[in-house]
């Protein structure tokens with residue numbers, strides 16, 4: 001068994017991203033096969049455990065306390081820093097160690113491992129915070145919500161699991177605007193680097209076509225671009241390409257954004273006409289999956305009049321396969337339903353939606369094959 005484990009680790013360390021994912025999925029499949037139904041149920045029962053415990057640990061600063069120490073720490077040192085009761089901190093640390101979130105090196109002695117150091121970073125702490133809100137709060141309310149609604153499609157944005165779970169009448173993004181900490185965490189989470197970046201697969205320069213590098217021409221409009229992670233990504237990757245790179249988002253979100261080198265910051269509501277005319281690219285990353293088909297049409301219809309003959313809309317979203325979708329993609333679909341009455345779409349669903357707006361897919365680049373993250377290059381259908 002040990003030698004198999006060593007072989008698998010070696011295989012994973014030399015594999016590319018698709019290979020690494022394949023190994024991971026095979027191991028998960030194996031786990032299902034080796035478990036008895038009782039093992040599986042126990043695992044399900046405790047599934048929220050690591051997230052709940054990690055959230056408490058982050059609130060107490062336990063990841064940071066352990067990560068900044070070169071040596072292992074004694075329980076009483078940790079207790080002093082947190083201000084909690086010794087018996088409580090011991091139970092929490094012991095549980096963290098049981099989930100490999102930290103290392104237990106002896107009786108009441110603990111040290112950081114790679115996972116601890118990861119969760120100590122602000123961006124991952126933010127991710128933890130958002131994941132807790134989304135999984136625990138929303139997941140907890142989902143079964144009753146669906147039962148109360150007779151398992152019908154969720155189509156009203158003001159009547160979703162989100163309103164039930166957060167006890168609000170507001171839409172998710174409007175609610176977040178009233179919660180600066182949650183909003184900031186959410187936008188930070190959006191910036192977490194995927195192992196494969198869309199720009200490493202999408203041929204940006206070739207897709208530009210005939211581009212004469214005028215400084216004042218709009219090159220890339222990042223609509224609903226959050227904190228501008230993708231706009232700055234484009235600028236950094238293509239310093240030789242001139243043209244305006246513009247980050248658009250709601251005022252509430254942009255007020256957290258400091259100056260971004262080479263990126264214009266423009267408050268804008270995408271349910272109103274697009275003010276930047278004739279941009280080569282209008283980029284929508286993880287936007288349309290937040291909306292019903294009718295709202296997607298409203299967003300697209302606000303872009304179309306601003307497009308010139310060379311303009312393309314780039315939709316960066318999941319394109320679900322017709323069969324065998326990965327669990328991360330299917331759960332993303334359930335989350336979109338729970339939060340926004342929205343969904344992830346198959347290629348056929350994208351084509352049908354776009355056709356209703358007089359648009360068509362010119363090209364499709366899948367940059368994370370297993371999870372189906374793709375960039376759709378969309379153009380107007382010429383009459």
Ligand SMILES: C[S@@+](CC[C@H](N)C(=O)[O-])C[C@H]1O[C@@H](n2cnc3c(N)ncnc32)[C@H](O)[C@@H]1O
Pocket residue numbers: 173190191223224225226227229230248249250253268269270271284285286287290
């Ligand atoms: C899922 S996030 C995606 C952020 C960014 N595109 C990314 O992938 O990192 C959705 C974004 O849409 C923004 N948003 C929501 N409603 C908007 C509206 N009506 N007009 C403009 N931006 C909006 C949110 O503030 C948020 O930044």
